[in-house]
Amino acid sequence: MRSLLQSIINFFDLRLLVWVPGLWLILSAVTPTLLTQLDRQLFFTGASLSRGIQRPPVIDILELSSTQMQQLMDDPGQDPDVLSLIEYLSKKQQRTGIILNDLPRPLVPPVALPVTETPPSDVTPPPADAAWQTRLAAQQRLQRWLTSPDVIVGSKTLSTTLAPTQQVMAREPRWTMYYQWLPASMQPLLFPAAPLLESANLPWQIFPAPVINSQENNLQQALLWFREGAWYPSMALALLPLQDNLAWRGRSELHGATQGRLYTNIDGSVIPVFQAQGPFPPVTRHYTLQRFLQQPSEESPPLLLIGTADDKSLLSLAGLMQSLYTDNYHTSPWWFYGAEKILLLLMLVYLLWILPRMSGGVALLATLLCLLLLLVVQLGGQITQSRWLPLGLTMQYVLWGFLVMALWRQQQKPHKRLQQRHQDVACQLSQQLMQQGQLDQAVKALEDCATSERVLQLLYDIGGQHERKRRLSDALAVYRVLYKRHRSFKDVTKRLKQLTDKQHSPAEDIELTLSKTVVLADPHSRPQFGRYNIEREIGRGAMGVVYLGHDPQIARRVAIKTLDYSRYDTGELAAVKTRFFREAEAAGRLRHPNIVTVYDVGEEHDLAFIAMDYVAGQPLSNFITPKNLLPMAQVYRIVADVAEALAYAHSRQIVHRDIKPGNILYHPDSKKVTVTDFGIARIVSDARTQTGEIVGSPLYMSPEQVKGQKVGEASDIFSLAVTFFQLLSGELPFHGDNIAGLSYQIIHGKHKNIRDLRSQIPTSASRIINKALQKEPGDRYGNAADMARSLRKALQKDFA
Template identity: 40%
Template sequence: MPLAKKSVKTRSFVLLLRQGARRLDALLSLKGLVLGSAVLLLLIAGNHENHVPAVGNWLFQISERMASAPTSDPEIALIRLDEDELLLVQQDPIQSAVLPLLLRKDKLIALVLPGAVRERPVQAEQLMLMLPGELMRQSPHLTEWRQQAAKADQLRERIRQGQLLIGLTKDGVSSFPEQAFPVKTPEHFSQMPLSVWLLSMGVPVDWMTAIGNWLQQRVTLTPAEWPVDPALSGAGYRASDSASDHATRQLIWQQESHIHGDLALALYLRYQLQSRHLEQEPSIVFRDGYAIELGDQLLPVNSDGAIVPATLSTDRLQYLSLQQSLRAPPAQPIWIFAASRAQLAEVAATVQALQHRHYFYQPYWNPWLFRVMLLLLCLYAVWIQPLLRRSTALLSGAFIVVILCVAQIAWQLGFKQLLPLPMLIQWFVPASLCMMLWQHRRGQQETLKWDFHRAQYQLAHQFYQQGKLNEALAALAPCYTRVAVTALLYDIAVQQERKRQYQDAALTYDKVMQRNPRFKDAAKRAEALSTLSDSTTLSVDFSGTQSLVMPAQEGVKPVLGRYQIERELGRGAMGTVYLGIDPKISRRVAIKTLSFREFDSDQLERIKERFFREAEAVGRLTHPHIVTVFDVGEEADLAFMAMDYVDGRSLDRCASEGTLLDIEEVYSIVAAVADALHYAHQQNIVHRDIKPGNILYDAASSQIKVADFGIARIVDDSKTKTGDMLGSPVFMSPEQLKGNKVTGASDIYSLGVTFYQLLTGALPFSGDSIANLAYHILNKKYVSVREVRPELSAGVVRVVNKALHREPSRRYANAGEMADAVRGLLSREFGRKAS
């Protein structure tokens, strides 16, 4: 059976192509979007430690409110300096009014400056060499210099002893060649994706442990060796610039190969030294990736040495001005001086968070937890959720989100650790919704496919009963393989065999075997027919139009009623328009269709009524400039109307600047359309949608046709209603916009707008919305056509103005009068009459 074997191979290749297309479609669908976003998050899983997403911010606030804030009074006083005083402290601290406060021996002081501290140069030593001994002992300048020198020595000593800590902001740090940056240490071994690769390559676990221990080397932090100033040399610290809620505070900074502490960390350490009466300051050791050791204390931090202080820690702090502090020095043991309230709050909040351990941090294993949880959520969203019902999937997704939120808050309250669950929630919610939408669309597609299958089978069964075997085969081609489909194919093959269509019967039996190789005696019949069929192999190709669910064999056109469909002409407000042929008289017709599948069942009767009302309205019209309706019919899934086919195109292609027709042609067209409207109005039919798109014009034959009476209604007293707005807004008359009763005067107005556009390429009224457009039409005055196109005559201005008058009574009495006026223009300007 060479024919059967070839068909089986062809079908296998087609099935392979379809499977590849389905996989590609899945990658490009919502499901592919979810998988792609999950892969992207996996790639950046180790780079989000300092990121607090929107959901995380909300959960952070909830856990803060639930957490118990410190109840003891803060031991920090915040003193704000103005810009002038701050500048004086930087340039000449000895002369600053802040100096008495800086020299208080019983206080621990932190000074936040945007630049380095500078000492005013004093030439007193040269003065001492020049003055005699008696004058030198009595010189008031020398006495002042000695006093300043003593204060400078005290200031140096306080800086050296760590009683006065100087912090520099970002601007101050950037003024030095060696700037400070956040710590970028090697990742903890358990965070490294390299470990997975090493395991896969067979590297022993002992080697991996040794590598991990090497990465966990301990680094001792030292004060930054910044040149605070040549005379007042000492330690300078980096002060964080951010003071916003839920922002990370950097405790560890790196300057070239040196790692040092932040101003807040140094201030906390110095206060611990004083309050615990330690003789030696404990060294600061940074465990790579997760903690800071302060002697016998352990401060867990992020892998880059940062924390997130609680926002409630600064509520009870005291803010003072310099004048208030000089009059009555605060009693708190810690004083912080800064130029802005934000800098004061930032340092104080961090110190207080360290004192009370009231801060949060991200554990070193966050990236791996993020990866594992993301894979689990992705597994659920992509593979498990589509198996659930929509309501069940919605409830289970909400349950997962609630569990993640509760886990985040509980873990934050219990362990002061920030987990990556908020970012997972922000990914999971839209991913789950996308998968639900994907599942819904997939269900709709399956429903449509089965509806298509049932419709095709019913259509094929009807063709079979009518004896149209080829059409029945074409209708069965896209159907699923079911017993009823296979049985109908077998019956068709038997009928073809009885009609001695042996070659066609052999092909049909082959189709039966493709669906079920053991169905009845199809294989035996095909083998018997192979000796009778010609050697020529028929290629059967099923194709269909874009809108009609009517596939057909090659050489057999789809049909509607008795009309064969040639091709699609276009799409209108009511449906798709095709070029068809009446086989009985070989006449070409334009077939307008209305698919019932596009409408709900409750709307279908109203749509049918409107469609057949159009046929009734247009069928009553017999005029050379109106499209003629020949036939109308209804099938199972659509209705159709066969109309006169016009070789030409609509005038909307000739209604813009650069594509305008000659003025003489425009006059002829408008006169012909006015005649057609006059005739329709005499038959009590109003078009309601006159525009260039509904006027067909063939320049070669000068044929003019008014088309698409799809929103026309019979103007009968028993049926006419007000309040309906149908048609194109830019061409609507004022009374139509108001919802008043529409008469033939409305078509005259629309024809006036069309006349205006065909002459100028522009519209008399426009607007960015329907309301704005309606306001212009009802209240504004349009630009005269002569102003847009100066070569136009005054006569055409009068015709357009009268047609576009807002009052229907001031327009032409009827469309025939307007046609006569346009013919008068033709006669006066071009010396001829319109046909």
């Protein structure tokens, strides 16, 4: 049974107990009596604090029995006490309110005396006729008293009658027009007046008397009643003497010398302090008919109320009048009704959306502060401005909602713990997948996770990984998922815009010189090849861009040479990839101080890369113009170092095939020389390079390389001699207007005499160059080591 009850509780969402009452309170204009008790207690508390409750002027209440009231209306002359009352009231001329249940009935004359005849004055009527005349005179006197200006007739059962000249002395609640667009259930409740009689032929007016409902205990009492778009005064408003300004002292707008206007609530009511059911009951004296006739005639209270003994509205009317006399009444501003609905809506949002996101202690403190603020506003408005803001309904709803949400939070704890475990596992799995490069699976692992800082950061990192891998469309997709979860997380909006612009922008072919570098300032989107983080661009070669990178595993700076697949057609991509990885295979076998060291090789979805030792320095292509030539002795040392490096490579069966100044790095301070770019290197023992394949730089090619013949070590010696010639003179040994002319000169033409270009050059340079530039490979140096020895020997002899 217990498990069944627990299952029902788990299935039932307790938040419905906040949703349903909240919507009902917002959409309904009716408040249950039970929920008004708090406002009632707070009202009297605020009233006692707002001003000292002074003793009001006493009001006399004459309570007639039902029989006496019936005799007063039907035949006041039959009862001596009732007749005495009529005579007393007619002489007193006191402000009086009387509440009737029935209208007076006209007397029927005796049959012996026609109604239309009046006995002569000198004739004594019979006893029966004399009695009827006395009864008729008493009724006429009653009617004259009822029509006097000091007497106000009220009724809860009779239709009201108003004279055409009756003036409403209270401020009319004109703001009801602003609530007409609301549904009927949400419009403020107005006091409905009893229907007016079609014919107002009565000699007196009848005003609506207070209606006491035993089922309700409202604080408000009507001063105005609403009927068919017009406002009419109640009995209490009619009882206020026109010249008496006590009733609206301090809060009135005087118009002329005798007329004022009272503030009322939007429904035409006010909230009196003196109430029969409150701590400040009306100060009254109650009389029976006999006792009232025995009181001294000189006592004259400001108001006399007459009604039946069981009529509770007499006491209610007395309290309202005393509150008006002493200015102890309150009103609510016209805007409060709409403001209360908005406040309830805000509390509904707070309870259902804001409070669940707070911790338990913070939620309790915030709710207590909210209740305290509502209490201060309610009592503060009443004490300082006599404005009644009944916020008790909102307070009770907030307290109820907090208790329900506390139970709901307790109910959700096991589910949240399970959800948190699932989220932790999902985040760990996503992080592992991201580290393994499975980025799509890493995003899917986070799909069912609730939004949190950790989830957002993982998505941000995955998007950055896609950016570093140059997968713009995938990065866009991840950032869009992140944007839906949290629009302002870091710079996700900026990244979405940048990636969208890149997708719609044509690719730009940026030509950069080898000495120019491009700084990649954004660490989040900085490219990454394999495990290597890219810092900046340091050059461009025949196959791709060269970057300065960082190996995070061993904290070493490396040079990353890339091959961009998008630059090649599908047909030639395979051959280019073969040549590129051949460089890695060739250079990876070489370990020489003057040859760049290759550490790693890899392939991404759109490029291949080689990670090699980062060598600081400048390419010798910076020193091949006549204005930038290096000292000749230094040129001898550089070319000798390169020759020795080539001799080492040749001993490992590797031919460089593209020796030129741009592939030789030189550091002026350390004087270190490094041969780079074995991009078209050929392993001699491998038959992959076929006859007829022409690769290399035409200006530095050997004759056999231009012819497309099989090349060997002698080809590198020839290219190194061309480089030696250019570094010394600033010019090339062979010239041509086009590739065909240049090729002809290399194959058949004689190179220039270098001493004719620069006379300071030693004769040893001419001898070395002449031998290394022979057309036939066999006529050149037997190997690069021989050329290196000749250079070293000439250096000692010519520059000692």
